[in-house]
Amino acid sequence: MIRFLAQRTAQAAVVLLLVSVIVFVLLHQLPGGPARAILGPRATPQAVEHFDHQQGYDLSLPLQYVHYLGRLLTGDLGESYKLNQTVTALLADRLPKTLVLTGLSIALAAVLAVPLGVLQAVRRGGIADHLLTGVAFLAYATPVFFLGLVLILVFSQRLQLFPAEAPQADTVGGILSAPSALVLPVVTLALGIVAAFSRYTRSAVLDNLSEDYVRTARAKGQSNARIMARHVLRNALIPLAGLLGLYLPTLFSGALVVESMFNYPGMGLLFWNAAQGSDFPVLLGVTLLVGVATVLGSLLTDIAYAALDPRIRSVS
């Protein structure tokens, strides 16, 4: 187990380093260099030179990268061009709000997906199974923003049940105190992942239903409901929890779209606004953060699987 841990962690560390290289390279692909991006196209050559010297952009690239990495390790991601705040402070403010949005969406998605998946597995090949499979296919093909627009049209404009704008509060508590404004963003993001989760539940339950212990439990006269709850679901749902680690990129991308649609004050909206205003330190800071989160998410998933299932350790 220790060997597996060490190997897998070393691999993740290499990937993290490469992620930082990618972000660094992107920073240096800016049109006219970072100085032009900040000072504008009309800055004098002297001003550009002064800025480059001040920020260390006149050093050799490898040396710049080492400096960049050093700043990263101290948590310094630079300063926003537009918002007069450090990127770290902005992220610390926005990330918890995005976590609230994604957390609620995951919970809602699980509540919807698990019963649907179980229903499909139990009624395999039946009308409900075929119907839900078809719906899942369409859901895969539906962009999150189209779903969101339809929900806004129906529930906000036509029925006037929920507002089309997310809660506009500075604190996480303030956001949670406006639940009706949270409904549409959370439902939009959740529906985007229900299809994947229910497909997964369906196949995991089907796999487990054919196991020997299910036959044994049946032979002992246990009811179907009890077998499902006590045996099958327990075995099927542990990996589903692990699936979350692998779904981080999807969730972050979904949050980016949903937040910019509903004006939800999270990290995705911060990123989108930064893209509109060419605020590169913020853009790259968020990119780095989601990259790191993704690497750590899949690392933790692998470790969790290995801890639960000894066979995985030896295979790698």
Next chain:
Amino acid sequence: MTAAGSVNASASVSAAAATPGLARRALSVFTRDKPALTGAVVLVALMAFCFLGPLIRPTDQTHTDLSRANLPPGSPGHPLGTTDLGYDMLGRLMTGGQTSLEVGLAAGLLATLIGTVYGAVAGYFGGWLDAAMMRITDAVLAIPALFLLVVVATIVTPSKAVLILIIASVAWLSPARLLRGEALALRGRDYVHAMRLMGGGGARAVFRHIVPNAIGTVIVNATFQIADAILYVAYLSFLGLSIPPPAADWGSMLSTGITYTQVGYWWLIFPPGIAVVLVVAAFTFIGDGLRDAFDARLQRLGRNG
């Protein structure tokens, strides 16, 4: 013949060169597999609508006409209504669809091409080269594609060609991983050993043996890649980072629709939205059918990943 036909045709040609019978299997999918047939029919219909439609029913999609803005469907001369700038919705759906389909198809195929060669090289040569190449894919894959796309689209102003390059540069990762797996399995085969003994080099092994023998996987993956690329175009345009107006595609049409949700202009939203869903679902159904036919052991990798 539409592009759908030519995709299948070119796929069949290369498949036929590799293993006779593969082409027939690919075609027989559409006679046996109902969802795949439905997908193909929908795709051909949409292609005809987007590329032949404007020839039959030409509309002005460059000059705005504010006196005829936001007309509801059923207005005289505008069966699907008009947009906020007075463009005919039905006509815009056609020209916008051309952009979505062209960029999606080209980016998906380019990504498949890059990924196939990259993965085959990594898997065939193995060792430290493989390890290094695969860590690079891990790193690019770690940054969610949409974020990477937005950053790159902010740095360079997209045109159609740039958009194709941007999307392909992000989307080649999953075919690369798949092909690496195939190459790892194929490089130990006797015919590869025999070729090496006869003095064949690495390039010959990759292009004459590894890639042709993995062609089923490549074709199936290409259909999924195209579906994903069409979605990426839509996402980027929706976020306002695509080809600037008056050009349009289904994603940017949806993004103008968001401004008018509160006044209930539903016809700005449903036509392009449904079009995206239809075309992506069509490619997915076709890919699923082909996968069953080729028995390619591949799972769809997570989208947006």
